[in-house]
Every structure is written in structure tokens, then in C-alpha cells.
Amino acid sequence: MSNITENAPILQVTDLYVAYGPILALHGISLEVHKGELVSICGVNGAGKSTVLKAIAGVLKPRSGSIRFKGKDVTGWKPEQLHKHGMALVPEGREIFPSLTVEENLRLGAFGRYQARRFAEDLEDFFTLFPILKERYHQAGGLLSGGEQQMLAIARGLISHPDLLMMDEPSLGLSPNRVDQIFELIMELKSRGITILLVEQNAQRALEIADRAYLFSNGRVEYAGRPQDMAGKVDITSVYLGGQKGGDVE
Amino acid sequence: MNAQIFFEFAINVLSMGSLYALIALGLVFVFGICKLINFAYGEFITVGAYVLYFLGVFTSLPWPLVFLIGILSSVAVGYLSELVAFRPFRGRSLDALLVTSFAVSVILQRLFQLGISPRSKAVPVPAFFNMNIELFGLTTPLRNLLIIAITVVLLLILTVIMKYTVLGVAMRGASENFVTARLMGVPANLVISVAFIISGFLAGVVAIFWTARTGSAEPLMGMSPLLIGFIAVVIGGMHSLPGAVVGGYVYALIANILSLTLPTSLLSFRDAVMFAIVIAFLVLKPEGLLRGNYQEERVG
Numbered sequence: 001m002s003n004i005t006e007n008a009p010i011l012q013v014t015d016l017y018v019a020y021g022p023i024l025a026l027h028g029i030s031l032e033v034h035k036g037e038l039v040s041i042c043g044v045n046g047a048g049k050s051t052v053l054k055a056i057a058g059v060l061k062p063r064s065g066s067i068r069f070k071g072k073d074v075t076g077w078k079p080e081q082l083h084k085h086g087m088a089l090v091p092e093g094r095e096i097f098p099s100l101t102v103e104e105n106l107r108l109g110a111f112g113r114y115q116a117r118r119f120a121e122d123l124e125d126f127f128t129l130f131p132i133l134k135e136r137y138h139q140a141g142g143l144l145s146g147g148e149q150q151m152l153a154i155a156r157g158l159i160s161h162p163d164l165l166m167m168d169e170p171s172l173g174l175s176p177n178r179v180d181q182i183f184e185l186i187m188e189l190k191s192r193g194i195t196i197l198l199v200e201q202n203a204q205r206a207l208e209i210a211d212r213a214y215l216f217s218n219g220r221v222e223y224a225g226r227p228q229d230m231a232g233k234v235d236i237t238s239v240y241l242g243g244q245k246g247g248d249v250e
Numbered sequence: 251m252n253a254q255i256f257f258e259f260a261i262n263v264l265s266m267g268s269l270y271a272l273i274a275l276g277l278v279f280v281f282g283i284c285k286l287i288n289f290a291y292g293e294f295i296t297v298g299a300y301v302l303y304f305l306g307v308f309t310s311l312p313w314p315l316v317f318l319i320g321i322l323s324s325v326a327v328g329y330l331s332e333l334v335a336f337r338p339f340r341g342r343s344l345d346a347l348l349v350t351s352f353a354v355s356v357i358l359q360r361l362f363q364l365g366i367s368p369r370s371k372a373v374p375v376p377a378f379f380n381m382n383i384e385l386f387g388l389t390t391p392l393r394n395l396l397i398i399a400i401t402v403v404l405l406l407i408l409t410v411i412m413k414y415t416v417l418g419v420a421m422r423g424a425s426e427n428f429v430t431a432r433l434m435g436v437p438a439n440l441v442i443s444v445a446f447i448i449s450g451f452l453a454g455v456v457a458i459f460w461t462a463r464t465g466s467a468e469p470l471m472g473m474s475p476l477l478i479g480f481i482a483v484v485i486g487g488m489h490s491l492p493g494a495v496v497g498g499y500v501y502a503l504i505a506n507i508l509s510l511t512l513p514t515s516l517l518s519f520r521d522a523v524m525f526a527i528v529i530a531f532l533v534l535k536p537e538g539l540l541r542g543n544y545q546e547e548r549v550g
Contacts, residue, residue: 057433058432059429059432059433078432078437078438079429079432079433080432080435080436080437080438083432083433083434083435084435088433089433091430091433095427095429095430097422097423097426097427097430097431098426099422099426100419100422100423100426104419104422104423105423107416107419108419108420108423108431108434108436109434110434111416111420111431111434111435111436112434112435112436113435156434160434160435
């Protein structure tokens with residue numbers, strides 16, 4: 001589309017309402033992500049963080065409101081269409097295909113935008129980013145540890161060369177070491193210019209690396225702006241309530 | 251047990267088991283993707299059987315072409331039933347889909363009764379199917395060996411497709427986690443259509459060998475293969491394709507052992523014993539012999 005200008009956000013969500021049956025989960029969320037940005041969404045459990053990602057990715061149908069992506073109105077699009085259009089979601093809980101090998105998981109990640117030549121090149125790159133995937137290339141995804149599965153889930157999202165990479169709680173349930181690894185990886189992806197929308201319960205870490213941040217509360221945007229300004233403007237304890245550092249076990 | 255009885259037993263188990271394995275596989279392909287127990291699957295077989303009847307009686311087409319058209323019509327009814335009946339209810343509850351499959355089944359049965367005949371029609375069988383073959387000192391009709399060979403070939407082809415093609419990997423992924431597969435760009439309509447097409451294809455092959463055994467096509471003929479498929483699937487496991495195949499062969503093994511060992515006076519209770527075994531499976535090993543990886547996730 002020709003109406004993408006330099007300043008137009010790559011993703012623009014306007015006044016989004018999403019309900020689970022009769023229960024409204026999002027009460028008019030608006031947010032935007034610009035090309036090359038790392039935007040974090042923080043908030044306690046149940047604030048609607050995952051819901052907004054699922055709605056953007058097409059898994060949940062919004063009740064009202066609009067989603068524009070790369071200059072197109074994509075409200076109501078199917079997940080597979082959005083993937084083809086350049087969106088990738090690394091889902092909460094990793095959602096690795098357990099009986100598929102690491103290789104097959106990655107091939108499936110490229111399904112909508114598959115190019116054999118690029119896949120081979122990408123693998124070389126991925127093996128330096130995620131050495132563990134090379135070791136485990138022919139193993140079933142279900143046999144990987146939680147941290148390894150998260151690496152695989154991120155690689156599976158990256159392999160389609162998305163214009164927007166969304167990550168839902170990538171550090172959830174991982175050991176502190178693994179959490180460090182995941183955040184280093186996110187920094188590396190950011191430095192490569194990949195546009196990232198990150199949902200994290202680990203608010204402190206997520207705010208450290210974000211260009212901009214949104215604080216969600218009860219399905220509404222409580223605060224939007226630069227993460228370093230956030231402390232002065234809102235009751236920061238509400239952010240940290242949802243963000244115990246690290247996880248319990250791996 | 252002397253050698254001849256053993257070979258006869260083995261051929262019976264393998265030929266019956268091959269047919270049952272194909273039946274069960276057709277059910278599980280759709281169940282794996284849609285989590286739908288498709289009660290209309292039996293009618294996919296019936297449609298194939300009627301086409302064999304019409305072509306065999308009213309045309310003089312060569313047999314390979316008759317079989318091909320028969321299979322294609324089962325494929326068509328599988329594909330179309332998904333498009334017309336199941337797709338509009340996609341995303342509704344599984345109960346709604348289940349009732350829909352009952353409806354498709356009953357509507358097709360009534361169509362056969364009203365449009366063709368409530369009574370059975372004799373389906374011509376090619377002579378070479380019943381040609382007796384000498385093997386290990388016993389004679390067996392060629393169709394028994396054919397079904398074994400064809401099943402082996404089909405299983406090999408399906409294995410290659412599911413293991414080594416992008417579409418096959420997508421189907422396996424979608425059967426484990428449908429939403430995530432869509433997030434990877436796997437179109438829901440594509441994998442579901444393919445599942446119904448494969449299911450219809452298997453039903454078409456089953457129709458050929460089923461009518462070769464019974465010699466007839468009738469409106470309600472789909473019920474027995476459907477029941478066989480269910481039992482095989484209960485034994486083998488609903489969530490894995492190899493499980494369906496194993497279930498088909500194990501069913502045939504148990505059925506043949508019962509036929510051999512039950513005293514004549516009890517032989518009419520063979521099915522009752524079979525169902526008792528199925529109930530035992532449901533109670534003791536509800537996941538079947540092969541568990542599969544459905545919704546199984548390692549924690550941590």
C-alpha cells in the first residue's frame with residue numbers, strides 16, 4: 001500500500017474492545033508501534049496484556065475498534081492472513097509442537113512465507129543466535145527444557161521475517177539465568193532493527209529495554225509513554241505487583 | 251496348530267486388519283485436525299460403493315477407471331460435506347459439529363433410500379479379485395493379498411507425505427495445536443479440507459474392498475465400517491495415526507482369535523465379547539495403545 005509514510009506507525013490499535021463471551025476484557029485499548037521500536041506492555045495478571053496480543057494476531061475477534069497494520073485495516077483478519085502479511089506472535093506458554101522435531105517446528109514457522117533458500121541461510125544465522133537449536137535439531141520439541149523451548153518459539157517466530165514480532169511473556173516460568181538469556185536475546189533482536197511488541201510480567205526488565213511502554217490495568221491503558229517517566233506518573237507498585245523477578249523453576 | 255492353519259490365520263488377520271486399518275485411519279485423519287468424530291464417514295464409503303455399482307452395472311469402463319472414479323466420488327463427498335455442512339459450524343462447540351455429522355450421515359442415508367433403493371444392490375466384482383492364489387499350500391482369493399499390498403503402499407505414501415512434505419508437517423502441527431499452527435500461517439481451511447480429502451480417499455479404497463467382500467451396496471451399509479473404525483480407534487488411540495493402524499490390526503487379530511477359539515455355540519456372541527474388550531480398553535486404557543502427543547506439554 002502506498003499510504004505508509006515515514007511517521008505512520010506500523011501497528012495502530014484504536015479503541016479496541018474484546019470480550020470473552022459476556023465478559024469484557026479490553027475496554028477501549030489504543031496503542032501504536034513504530035518501525036524499529038521495542039514497545040513493552042506491562043500490568044498485573046488479568047489486565048488484558050495477552051488478550052490484546054491475541055486480538056492483534058487475529059486469534060480473538062474484537063467486538064469493536066480497529067487494528068491497522070502496515071497501512072492496512074486488518075481488523076477481523078484471520079491469523080494465517082496476518083502472518084502472511086508480516087506479523088508473528090510468540091505465544092504465551094511457548095506452544096511448541098511437542099512431537100515435531102526442532103527442524104519441523106522451524107519449517108512450520110516459515111509456512112506462510114516459505115522460501116527454501118532463505119530458510120537455509122536463516123538456519124546458519126539462528127544456530128549462532130541459538131546454539132542449542134543446532135544440537136537439538138532433530139529432537140522432538142517436547143523433549144526440550146522450558147528455556148530451550150522458549151528459544152525455539154522465538155526462532156520459530158523470527159524465521160518468517162516478520163515486520164512485527166510480538167512476544168507474550170517470554171520469560172514466564174524460566175530460571176533467572178534463562179531470563180537473562182532471553183532479555184539479552186531481545187536486545188540483540190532490537191539492535192538488528194526488528195520491531196517488537198513485548199508483553200511481560202517481569203515489568204522491571206521489560207521497562208529497562210523498552211523504547212516506549214504501556215501500563216495496562218483492568219483492560220484499559222493506565223499509562224503510555226517513556227518507561228523512565230513512568231515511575232513519576234503512576235503508582236509504580238501496581239506495575240511491580242505483576243512482576244516478581246524471574247520465575248520459580250525451569 | 252499346524253503350519254497351514256497358521257498361514258490361513260495370518261492371511262485372514264492381515265487382510266482384515268489392513269481393511270480395518272484404512273477405515274480407522276480415515277476417521278483419525280479428520281479427528282486429529284478437527285477433534286470431530288465424524289459419523290458421516292460410513293456414508294463416504296457408501297457413496298463409493300454405489301458409484302462402483304452404477305459404473306460396474308451400467309457401463310463397460312475398465313476396472314482401474316471404475317475404481318478411480320469410485321475413489322474420487324468418496325473424496326468429493328468428503329470434501330463437499332466439509333464445505334457445506336461442517337465449515338459453517340466451525341468455531342462452534344464440538345457438540346454442534348457432532349450433531350452436524352449425525353445430520354450429514356442421516357441425510358445421505360435417506361437420499362440413498364429414496365434416490366436409489368432401500369434394498370441392496372449387487373455390486374459387480376472383477377473376476378481377478380476372487381481368483382484363487384496358491385500360497386504356502388493354501389488357497390486364498392487374490393483380493394486378500396491385494397488389500398494387504400495396497401495398504402502397505404498407502405501407508406508408505408501417507409508416511410512420506412506426513413513426514414517429509416511441508417503440508418504434512420503442517421497437518422501434524424495443526425493436529426497438535428490448531429491455533430498455534432494458524433499463527434504460523436497454516437490456513438485453517440487448507441488443512442481441514444486436506445484432512446477430509448484424505449479421509450474420503452481412504453473411504454473410497456475401503457469401498458472397493460468392502461463391496462468385494464459383501465458383494466453389495468445398500469443405504470445403511472456405512473454403519474458397520476463406522477463401528478469397526480470406532481473400535482479400532484478406541485483400541486489403538488484416537489490421537490495418533492500409527493495408533494489407528496495398530497488398532498485396525500489388533501482388532502482383526504482379536505476377532506480372528508475369537509472366531510478360532512470360541513466354541514460353535516458361543517460364536518454368535520463374538521461381537522458381544524468384542525464389545526466387552528472395547529469397554530475394558532475404555533476403562534483401563536482410555537488413551538489407547540499409542541498415546542500420541544495431543545495437548546501434551548512438558549512443564550518447566
